[in-house]
Amino acid sequence: MTHVDIRRQLRALWSEYSAPEREEIFEGLPAEDAGELLLDLATNDQIELLSPMDPGQRAAWLRVLPPDELADLLQEVDDPSGWLEGLSESARREVEALLAYREDHAGGLMSPRFARVRPDLTAEQALAYLRGQAGDKSETIYTLYVLDSDQKLLGVLSLRDLIAQPLQTRISDIMTTDLVTAPSDLDQEHLSRLFVQNRLMAIPVVDADGRMQGVVTVDDIVDVVQEEATEDIQKMGGQEALDMPYLRTGFAEMTRKRAGWLTALFLGEMLTATAMGYFEEEIARAVVLALFVPLIISSGGNSGSQATTLVIRAMALGELRLADWWRVARRELITGVCLGLILGVVGTLRISLWQHLFGTYGTEAVRIGLTVACSLVGVVTFGTLAGSMLPFLLRRIGVDPASASAPFVATLVDVSGLVIYFSVARVILGI
Numbered sequence: 001m002t003h004v005d006i007r008r009q010l011r012a013l014w015s016e017y018s019a020p021e022r023e024e025i026f027e028g029l030p031a032e033d034a035g036e037l038l039l040d041l042a043t044n045d046q047i048e049l050l051s052p053m054d055p056g057q058r059a060a061w062l063r064v065l066p067p068d069e070l071a072d073l074l075q076e077v078d079d080p081s082g083w084l085e086g087l088s089e090s091a092r093r094e095v096e097a098l099l100a101y102r103e104d105h106a107g108g109l110m111s112p113r114f115a116r117v118r119p120d121l122t123a124e125q126a127l128a129y130l131r132g133q134a135g136d137k138s139e140t141i142y143t144l145y146v147l148d149s150d151q152k153l154l155g156v157l158s159l160r161d162l163i164a165q166p167l168q169t170r171i172s173d174i175m176t177t178d179l180v181t182a183p184s185d186l187d188q189e190h191l192s193r194l195f196v197q198n199r200l201m202a203i204p205v206v207d208a209d210g211r212m213q214g215v216v217t218v219d220d221i222v223d224v225v226q227e228e229a230t231e232d233i234q235k236m237g238g239q240e241a242l243d244m245p246y247l248r249t250g251f252a253e254m255t256r257k258r259a260g261w262l263t264a265l266f267l268g269e270m271l272t273a274t275a276m277g278y279f280e281e282e283i284a285r286a287v288v289l290a291l292f293v294p295l296i297i298s299s300g301g302n303s304g305s306q307a308t309t310l311v312i313r314a315m316a317l318g319e320l321r322l323a324d325w326w327r328v329a330r331r332e333l334i335t336g337v338c339l340g341l342i343l344g345v346v347g348t349l350r351i352s353l354w355q356h357l358f359g360t361y362g363t364e365a366v367r368i369g370l371t372v373a374c375s376l377v378g379v380v381t382f383g384t385l386a387g388s389m390l391p392f393l394l395r396r397i398g399v400d401p402a403s404a405s406a407p408f409v410a411t412l413v414d415v416s417g418l419v420i421y422f423s424v425a426r427v428i429l430g431i
Contacts, residue, residue: 007033011040022049035064043073051077059086067091068111068220071098075108098214106191107184109224110205110214115144117171119154124167130159140202140217146175153179153204153212181206184213188224193318195221232316235402261407268411272297275415279422288361289425292347292372293418299343300379300417301410304387307332308409311391312401325392329385336384340377347372364429371428375421382420383413 010025017025026034026049038046038061046065050058062070062083074080074095084092094112101107117126130141144162146155155175165174180198182191182205194203195218202217231241240257249257276283276293283290311328314320320328348369355365387409391401 007037007040010037014041014045019048023052035061038064039069043069043076046073047076055082055085058083062087063091066111067094067098067113068109068214071095071108072103074099075103101184104188105184106182106186106188106203106205106216107213109188109191109220110184110216112214114202114204114212114215115141116147116212117144117157119146119148119170119172119175121171122167123162123165123169123171123174126162126171140215143202143215145204145212145215146171147212151211153181153206153210155179156204179204182216183208188221189228189316190318191216192221192225192228197318228316232312232400232402235400264408268408269414271415272418275418275422279418282422282426286364286425286429288364288368289371289422289429292375293421295347296372296375296379296421297414297417299376300383300413302383303336303339303380304383304409304413305406307336307384307387308390308406311388315391315395315401322392322396325389328388328392332384332388333381336381337377339384340380343380344373344376347376367428371421371425374428375417375424378420378424379413379417382416383409386412386416 014022022045026037029037038049041049050061053061062073065073070091074083077083080099084095087095097112098108098110103109115130117129121129126144130144142159144157144159145153146157148154154172155177156179157171157175161174162171180194180200180203182194182203184205184207186194191203194200200218202215204215205213207213234241240260311320351361351365351369351372354360361368390409390412395401
């Protein structure tokens with residue numbers, strides 16, 4: 001088994017080891033393998049592993065981490081200043097500069113180490129210069145950034161294009177000036193869209209004056225996409241997003257994260273009982289109506305959950321903006337009516353079949369079928385509209401649209417569904 005296979009196996013089983021076992025395994029590895037394993041670990045695992053070490057030993061391992069990963073780690077510890085002791089002055093300055101940015105902005109994700117060349121160099125001089133930079137642990141050596149004396153970004157050049165040019169060709173003659181850049185305060189979600197839209201492996205980060213601050217690579221964005229998707233999925237499940245992996249989240253924290261939303265949903269569902277009480281007389285006159293309550297409200301909740309999931313995902317991918325709300329409303333209105341009609345036909349057929357086989361609904365079978373069909377059209381249409389519009393409303397007031405969770409939409413539609421159902425029954429059945 002190769003060293004790479006061993007590290008991969010350790011990484012896969014890391015969560016199953018106890019803290020003492022992890023320390024023993026890490027200390028037993030050769031220095032190079034231990035450093036590679038440290039780079040592979042999640043930030044929380046790195047902190048847990050390095051915390052018990054004395055400052056000198058810890059600093060030696062911190063030097064293994066690239067500046068951007070080290071900054072991410074320090075943002076999670078209680079006393080970052082204590083962890084910076086033992087680092088070189090240049091490394092400390094790099095990390096402290098990154099710590100000035102928010103961790104979910106481009107500045108917090110970037111690495112200050114990148115391959116840079118001057119525009120007046122020849123291809124031969126640039127290649128010689130890059131040999132020195134390659135040993136300086138640049139984040140990426142495959143893309144070269146052309147900077148002037150004020151560190152302003154003038155252009156970019158791939159290493160492949162540089163190698164293919166005659167040795168005396170000037171960098172300024174072969175660089176690309178059609179640049180895709182990101183401001184340091186760009187949100188990580190919008191930054192990930194830049195990568196997807198332009199199919200880039202790295203994006204330079206610049207300040208307001210065009211001076212290059214660092215570079216964000218696609219491997220950083222992979223982590224961001226996973227983090228954003230995890231957070232959205234957890235929120236859509238009707239809870240707060242977890243700050244730690246599932247198995248490492250404490251019982252009290254797990255309960256707190258889930259109890260708030262669950263309580264809010266429970267209070268919302270209590271309105272369902274209130275609505276049932278309001279229509280108590282109608283139910284007493286036609287008890288058969290109660291049989292279809294779960295069918296009606298679940299159909300509305302399901303259609304609302306479908307709509308909100310589609311809209312939230314489209315927003316996350318940048319396919320929908322706030323200005324698109326009216327287009328979505330028209331589209332979902334038509335879709336809701338069609339879906340309601342389909343379910344209405346299925347519900348009517350079911351009632352007709354049971355009436356034919358068992359005579360379940362007596363002389364009111366036709367009107368009961370019509371009541372269920374009309375109610376399904378109304379409830380499903382309302383659920384689809386509510387589910388699609390709620391994410392727009394939340395984004396408009398500055399709340400994460402993922403908070404429009406499927407359970408939240410279902411609870412909202414449950415109450416309205418009962419009102420629609422019994423109102424239709426009152427008109428058609430005359431109760």
